[in-house]
Amino acid sequence: MQFTTPCPLCGLAARGGDFCRACLGEVTAARRACLTCAICADELPSALAAPRSLSSSRILCEGCAKNPPAFESSIVAMRYAFPTDALMHELKKRMQLHLAALMGRMLAGAIREEPHTLAKLACIVPIPSSDVSIRRRGFNPPGEIARVLAKALGLPCQVSWLRRTQAGGVQKHLDQQARRLATEHAYESRPNLPAVWIGLVDDVMTTGSTMHFAALALRRGGAAGVVALSAMRTPRLVWHNTQHV
Incomplete structure (x- = not known):
């Protein structure tokens, strides 16, 4: 039985901590309306819907086509833009853990729209936060999202398969090159992982550097492949044109 709760966006009646029907429709429509790279999900203006690679149905951004x-x-699941970006702030700055559960359920819904991807996933692995971040917040946001996501999809959540080897720091003011340097050696997988496909979970995906190096560590550890799963993705016009993301 689900209790009536305020919608996290508009405050009107909703169920079980989720969005109300109207806000759910708007959030989902905003995500689906964007033309995105088939690999990194970066938003592509219509004029940049090239080059095509791998197949005619997979449109890639320039970065993914080259490297x-x-x-x-x-x-x-959602764009990291108004109004949903405020939810991430509430989760990470004000420790509103119920929003991690909402993000996990939203991400599960987005994954179910990709049945071929869902069918090959064997487990969920969260991006680990640094010890400094965990001491400051008291929890790991991707870990909380991953826990709910795994339960919703009926998959195991393997929190010990990936660990952080460097303390790192706040990346939101860094450009793409600086982010790559900050995360290049930040992750290490457990050795001798089973050769399975992993759903790698982060809270916000901006340039994709964190996902890339974490996925690389898992593949070096023996994983057959990795799918990046993110609660929110920073819009192209934000992260391509400003360091303040």
């Missing part, structure tokens, strides 16, 4: 990341594809 594909270590993950095969990406699935995103």
Whole structure:
């Protein structure tokens, strides 16, 4: 039985901590309306719907066409833009953990729209936060999202398969090159992983550097492949044109 709760966006009646029907429709429509790269899910203006690679149905951004990341594809639940970006702030800054559950359920819904991808996933692995971040917040946001996501999809959540080897720091003011340098050696997988496909979970995906190096670590550890799963994706016009993301 689900209790009536305020919608996290508009405050009107909703169920079980989820969006109300109207807000759910708007959030989902905003995500589906964007033309995105088939690998990294970066938003592409219509004029940039090229080059095409791998097949005529897979439109790639220039970066993925030239240097594909270590993950095969990406699935995103929401855009990291008004009004949903405020939810991530509430989760990470004000420790509103119920919003991680909402994000996990939203991500599960987006994954179910990709049945071929869902069918090959064997487990869920969260991006680990640094010890400094965990001490500051008291929890790992991707871990909380991954836990709910795994339960919704009926998959195991393997929190010990990936660990952080460097403390790192706040990346939101870094450009793409600086992010790559900050994350290049930040992750290490457990050795001798089973040769299975992994759903790698992060809270916000911006340039894709964190996902790439974390996925690379998992593949070096023995994983057959990795799909990037993110609660939110920063819009192209934000991260391509400003360091303040």
